[in-house]
Amino acid sequence: MRRSAAPGGLSAATTVAPWRDRWSLWRDRLLASPRFRQWAAGFPLTRWVAHRRAQSLFDLVAGFVYSQVLLACVQLRLFDHLADGPLTVSALQPRLGLDAAATLRLLQAAQALQLVEARHGGRWGLGPLGAVMAGDRAISAMVEHHGALYADLADPVALLRGQARDSHLAAFWPYATTSAPGQLGDADVGAYSELMSASQPLVAEQVLDAVDLRRFACLMDVGGGQGRFLIEAGRRAPSLALRLLDLPAVVERAQRQPEWQALGARASVHGADFLRQPLPGGADIVSLVRVVHDHDDEAAQALLRAVHAALPPEGRLLLAEPMADTPGAARMGDAYFGFYLLAMRSGRPRSAAQLAAMLQAAGFQAPHEHATRQPLQTRVLMALKPVANVPGARA
Numbered sequence: 001m002r003r004s005a006a007p008g009g010l011s012a013a014t015t016v017a018p019w020r021d022r023w024s025l026w027r028d029r030l031l032a033s034p035r036f037r038q039w040a041a042g043f044p045l046t047r048w049v050a051h052r053r054a055q056s057l058f059d060l061v062a063g064f065v066y067s068q069v070l071l072a073c074v075q076l077r078l079f080d081h082l083a084d085g086p087l088t089v090s091a092l093q094p095r096l097g098l099d100a101a102a103t104l105r106l107l108q109a110a111q112a113l114q115l116v117e118a119r120h121g122g123r124w125g126l127g128p129l130g131a132v133m134a135g136d137r138a139i140s141a142m143v144e145h146h147g148a149l150y151a152d153l154a155d156p157v158a159l160l161r162g163q164a165r166d167s168h169l170a171a172f173w174p175y176a177t178t179s180a181p182g183q184l185g186d187a188d189v190g191a192y193s194e195l196m197s198a199s200q201p202l203v204a205e206q207v208l209d210a211v212d213l214r215r216f217a218c219l220m221d222v223g224g225g226q227g228r229f230l231i232e233a234g235r236r237a238p239s240l241a242l243r244l245l246d247l248p249a250v251v252e253r254a255q256r257q258p259e260w261q262a263l264g265a266r267a268s269v270h271g272a273d274f275l276r277q278p279l280p281g282g283a284d285i286v287s288l289v290r291v292v293h294d295h296d297d298e299a300a301q302a303l304l305r306a307v308h309a310a311l312p313p314e315g316r317l318l319l320a321e322p323m324a325d326t327p328g329a330a331r332m333g334d335a336y337f338g339f340y341l342l343a344m345r346s347g348r349p350r351s352a353a354q355l356a357a358m359l360q361a362a363g364f365q366a367p368h369e370h371a372t373r374q375p376l377q378t379r380v381l382m383a384l385k386p387v388a389n390v391p392g393a394r395a
């Protein structure tokens with residue numbers, strides 16, 4: 001990135017101009033006044049803003065309930081039942097295992113959230129959001145796994161104070177807190193590896209539409225899970241050699257997959273703990289896909305340095321993950337990932353500028369951002385390892 005980069009740590013707070021402070025103070029006093037709010041809700045020029053703001057606030061208050069309605073739909077497989085066409089309450093009720101009143105209550109709640117829709121003849125069909133859910137197993141898997149997150153968020157203040165005792169998410173992602181991730185076994189890594197594999201195709205599509213890998217000879221995907229990203233990269237760049245690096249138990253799972261086996265001699269695996277063992281050389285491009293945000297600053301910086309050491313001069317690092325400063329996705333970055341990673345007890349969301357500063361501190365040139373179609377889901381930075389003392393090449 002060619003704009004100025006903030007440092008990776010806590011000092012990277014946004015600078016706010018003094019006039020904005022004064023304006024915000026005036027606005028906050030106004031909005032706190034019940035008389036002003038009543039006036040604004042009735043006055044024709046401010047009515048729509050007042051209604052929209054009230055709706056946003058209510059959505060914050062009720063967000064957990066909406067999520068639980070969605071969880072009930074997923075657990076009862078409502079979207080699967082409706083995928084072949086609309087059904088009446090009496091046809092649905094035995095499939096859901098609910099009585100008629102509960103079925104109707106769920107359908108009405110789901111309709112309010114655009115998950116289902118009432119159709120002609122007393123039948124119910126998929127709504128615009130339910131249709132997306134029905135076509136995407138990865139979102140359902142994510143919704144079910146959120147049970148662990150919500151259990152951890154039951155006392156958010158204890159979480160912030162570091163006083164929460166158990167962490168369901170830390171148990172789900174055991175590499176985040178153990179001091180010996182290389183010792184984890186198949187039973188420890190299976191659940192998260194499957195969840196990552198289910199959602200990886202969407203991420204791979206975004207990343208590989210943004211970056212053409214055909215000019216490279218060998219791609220090493222560090223923290224590459226069960227190899228889904230490499231499998232798609234290999235499909236798009238048929239002469240690219242593929243190397244998967246992840247924990248020993250994870251690469252063993254990858255090797256058992258028929259799509260991985262079908263890659264034959266062009267694919268290899270390397271089971272290692274990337275925080276405690278050096279990375280092997282030989283690749284001219286290394287990818288870190290949804291990996292850096294899992295780690296606290298010190299570990300993340302050490303990982304970037306290790307990638308730099310493993311690359312030849314003019315080698316590239318491809319870093320892909322959701323980022324904190326994404327326009328239109330601020331909630332996803334600092335609110336969702338901020339608290340998710342707090343509950344997981346490792347890592348934090350970082351802005352593109354913070355990542356750029358960390359990449360430069362690791363020895364890379366300022367990265368270049370490759371635009372993706374859905375930056376909310378993932379953004380892509382490409383960083384060049386310069387030939388020593390020859391600045392100026394672009395990533």
Ligand SMILES: C[S@@+](CC[C@H](N)C(=O)[O-])C[C@H]1O[C@@H](n2cnc3c(N)ncnc32)[C@H](O)[C@@H]1O
Nearest residue numbers: 175196200223224225246247273274275289290
């Ligand atoms: C959030 S997952 C992302 C997986 C994959 N890149 C994707 O996007 O689907 C993080 C991956 O990093 C791996 N990982 C975490 N810590 C590691 C370590 N110390 N050494 C090697 N791999 C590690 C995990 O096993 C996991 O597969």
